[in-house]
Amino acid sequence: MKLLLTVLRQSHKPAVVFSRRRRSNSCASSGLLSPPDELIVGSSPQLVETLGSQVEVRTGFITEEEEAALLRELEPGLKKKRYEFDHWDDAIHGYRETERVTWGPACEAILSRVRSVAFPTGSPLLGPVHVLDLDRTGYIKPHIDSVKFCGNTIAGLSLLSDSIMRLAREGAPAEWLDLLLSRRSLYILRDQARYDFTHEILKDEESVFNGHRVPRQRRISVICRNLPI
Ligand SMILES: O=C(O)CCC(=O)C(=O)O
Ligand SMILES: [Fe+2]
Ligand SMILES: [Mn+2]
DSSP states (O other): OHHHHHHTEEEOOOSSOGGGSOOOSOOOOOTTOSSOGGGEEESOHHHHHHHHTTEEEETTOSOHHHHHHHHHHHHHHHHTSOOBOOOTTSSEEEEEEEEESOOOHHHHHHHHHHHHHHSOTTOOBOSSEEEEEEEEEEEEEEEEEOTTTOOSEEEEEEESSOEEEEEEETTEEEEEEEEEEOTTOEEEEEHHHHHTEEEEEOOGGGOEETTEEOOOOOEEEEEEEBOOO
C-alpha cells in the first residue's frame, strides 16, 4: 500500500522560493467564477478567470457532526502509525496516511455526496479513498498526482484545520493560484488545474492567504479520485 501511495505522486522540487514572490496583483473582480472570490487568489485576474472553472472550493461542505463521524472512524487506525518526517525526497513531510475501501453508513453518505458533486455520473473511481494526516508541522511540496494511476479529477475534504493549497503552473511557477481550504470544506481540482499545475499544502510558517495569516493545525484530508480513462 505504501508503495502505491508513493507512486501516486510525482515529486517536483520547488522551482522558486515562494516567500520572495510578488504577491500584489491578487484577486479577481469577476462575479462569474465558480468559487467565491475570497477563496481563491492568483498571480493575475486572467489566471483566476481561466482556471476558475476547473477549481472549486465549497466551504462548510460537511457539518461538525459529519467531521466528528469521519474522525471517529479514522483516528483509531491513524493513531497506530507514526508520522514520517525523515525522507527528504518525499512529496510530503510530517505525515501518516492510509486508504479505506469500506466505511460505516454515516461516512459512506458523506463520501457519496462528495462523489456526486465532484465526478460525472459513470466516471470510474479509484476504489480506495486516500486519507492523509498531516502533523501541525507537516506540509505537502509541489507535485502533480500520477497520471498513470489517477484520472482528471481530485476531490478532497479538509478536517481539523484551515490550510492553503497553492497551484503553480508546471515550468512557469510565477503563474499561481492560492486556495483557502477552510476546515470542513471540499476542494475539487479538474483537468488543467490537475494536469498542468502543481499543488501543495503550505507549511504553517508560510500559511498566509491574500495577506491574512491562516494558522495550520494538524490536518486530515480525505481524498477521492477517479481512474484514468
Ligand atoms: O491533502 C490534500 O488535500 C492533498 C494531498 C495530495 O496532494 C496527495 O496526496 O497527492
Ligand atoms: Fe496530490
Ligand atoms: Mn517515505
